[in-house]
Amino acid sequence: MAETVAACRPAVVCAYPISPQTHIVEALDEIVRLGELGTCQFVNVESEFSAMSVAIGASATGARVYTATASQGLLFMVEPLYNASGLGLPIVMTVANRAIGAPINIWNDHSDSMSQRDSGWIQLYAQDNQTASDLHILAFRIAEEVSLPVMVCMDGFVLTHAVERIDLPEQSEVDQFLPPYTPRQLLDPSDPMSIGAMVGPEAFTEVRYLGHAKQVQALELIPDLAEDFVKLFGRRAGGEHDLDGLVTSYQVDDAEIILVALGSVIGTIKDVVDEMRELGTKVGVLGITSFRPFPLDSVRTSVMHAKKVIVVERAFAPGIGGIVSSNVRTALRDTSIKISTAVAGLGGRPVTIKSIRGVVVQAIDDTLPELTFVDLDVELINRELERNRQQRRSGPMAENLLRDVGSR
Amino acid sequence: MSTPLKFYQVGSFAVGNRLIDEADLSVQSSTSRSNSLTSGHRACQGCGEALGARYAIDAAMAATDGKLVAVNATGCLEVFSTPYPETSWRLPWIHSLFGNASAVATGVAAALKAQGKSDIRVVAQGGDGGTVDIGFGPLSGMFERNDDVLYICYDNEAYMNTGVQRSGATPPGARTNTSHAVGEHPGASFTQGKNLPLIAMAHGIPYVATATVADLHDLEAKVKKAMGMRGARYLHILVPCPLGWGSRSEETIKLARLATESGLFPVFEAEYGEITETKKIRRRVRVEEYLKPQKRFAHLFGANGHSEMLSAIQAIADKNVAKFNLWDSEEADTNHG
């Protein structure tokens, strides 16, 4: 990852360590110190809040900027995160998807990036390490063309700490795809500008609308850039089975049941699809690469013919249910497709072929609830809920679960 | 330090100023000053911050030949200077958030360095709230990394833009809307305070200085000196706020002077953690003279006044005088009453 980012020639890299992104920035520090990135400045900041703030200052000054974070770190930089998108700064950031505490959990799920889906940042999700690498190159190009920041999401540990074969891009190829950054406005004494003024009710709505318009513009741009990418690098940035840079589509065309998912779990689902196809079930998987902007048209067109859709999510909205599925529902409005949400893999719980298979079988049998938590320990939950009915207990749920362990 | 002359500046075209060597004239008195914070901004009448910022930034522009970028924290200065779609700033200027001016400035400096444009310098500015409280972490980081930024704190001793609430810089006894002058212990608590200049010195950075809007020439000189250095530099300027302090708008400069002369606001310079220069008090005054004109200290006076608080504040002043060696009674100018 570091090598790909380095090939994009960032001028400023600012980072604060957090598992599981640390080795990316560590490698970049080494690359910079060895002089391999020219005058690139690597800034060791003292918090993620500062990391994004340093990125803002550098980007506004006309430098191509990169940073990386995960989970708690992403939350700690939420204020400047919105600031960056509001100011239209083309910062690229890796989010090594990791659960958000409490309870503290360092393993993979999508709750961190999902919590920031409305921040105005473009969000791309990688299905494997090749895609993760390629999407960073695409990200810088998209960011600089629409003048919006982009976060490239890759599953923490599952992808960040996996070793697999990938093709690294050649510097010359990257240079061709990514011309030097020429910012729209920058902090330049020869042409002074004031950036970041308070905008009142008379203009705020328009500014916000323009942010939305830019994201919609990106929906058109990404497929075009994806084509440019193929021509130059000989493979699709969105990865295997990529359709248009926005979604990937495997065995979907004649599928009756389609699973929709983001990130590395797509790979596991593809194995289930193959298995079940052998047994005669017409199942397929649609992967979403661009979650923001959400590719309503691509999703609708790809999935419209199916009877059932199962959205596999690695995050959820407490109090209501699925996050991605509600976006999918919007795409599939006015169809009679049955849509279910399967929340799986929270906090790093492995999403296994067996459990995905189980979900699909339930769907076939029409016994799949609208919202299901895959591999949930129902017995444990029921015991705890029963205990709560007997005696109200305040405080952390995780610790409460343990309290009666000894008394059983 | 400067101000070797003992008559007051009265403006660009006063006879007195024409007699001085041009090099000793203030930047503001020059017709070719950059006017970086130009007129039309919406500051209150008598705003100490507007005055301080105007002098400071123009001095920085003069020192850097106009090659300067300013990063501003959220606060009065930011709000009154950029009433969208207008701006008073005539230099490149960015406002990001409340607590990150120093970090954003770090980013600007890093980008300029990467671009080979280190001749363009960076100044960050924020109020006491944005510097001492919410911006403390990033500021310390900037100091620790010795990033090439001059950070200027305009200290009016409370969160003024949000309606006068206490900050870590609010002096003991002062009334604010979150330290009301009611109850047994009216006004801000008597804590040990948060002395940012001393904290900056503890980071061992190249240059730390305090200044007030009572001595604008000195303020300009300090900015000039700071811009002649590289690395992390910190300037803390006392800027009275008539609205928040409950003082008369025409007394802003006078109050700043009284703050110094009472010993409550020591004026000094330090390099790499050691004090190098101290401004001696010319005419020592008791704290009452400084506090009385400010309604935020009204509860200390009068029939039901908390005179014990007055004594406590005097003790703070005495301690400062001793600690910073602010008053050589032999050298005091006794000609001025």
Add this chain to the structure above:
Amino acid sequence: MFQVRIHGRGGQGVVTAAELLSVAAFQDELFAQAFPSFGSERTGAPVVAFCRISKLQIRSREPVMEPDALIIQDSTLLQSVDVFAGAAPDAFILINSTKSFNELGLEEFFENRQSERSLIVPASEIALRHVGRPLPNAALLGAFAAITELVTLDSVLNAIEERFPAKIAEANADAAREAHEFVLAGRKVAEHASTN
């Protein structure tokens, strides 16, 4: 697709073993994937790493539930972790120890298994002699190459050379070679015994 699961303790190079194996597989022109089951970094805590090797592209990311090969770098884990969970009846099993199956309390377990697929290798000892530290991973990979013939010893050695600085690489390569020899020699003895 061939799935390997490696058990050990933090600090024993379990994760490195999986990565080296995947690199060796690349060298043999196979697809490979290696990843750890991560915990907070801590020396001595049980660690599991996985490696998948295949002629076809590998897409699944789930942990290896049904290993075709198990490498157990620390025999003390046998008491606390169910290292054999999901192991196929004909899975290859390599255990780092100087004890015998009986001494390890595993005779029953291995009764019904093919003896040529289950092996105890004194990898820590081999490592001590060559590397000077009881880091058994390289030796176990040499043994793995011999017992499974899935990757070649040469590829394992290349992977080691790529990963470590010269002197350390050489020492580890020697350890891998010796363990490789150990397995082949044992085979010869067994073959000899069975033909007599």
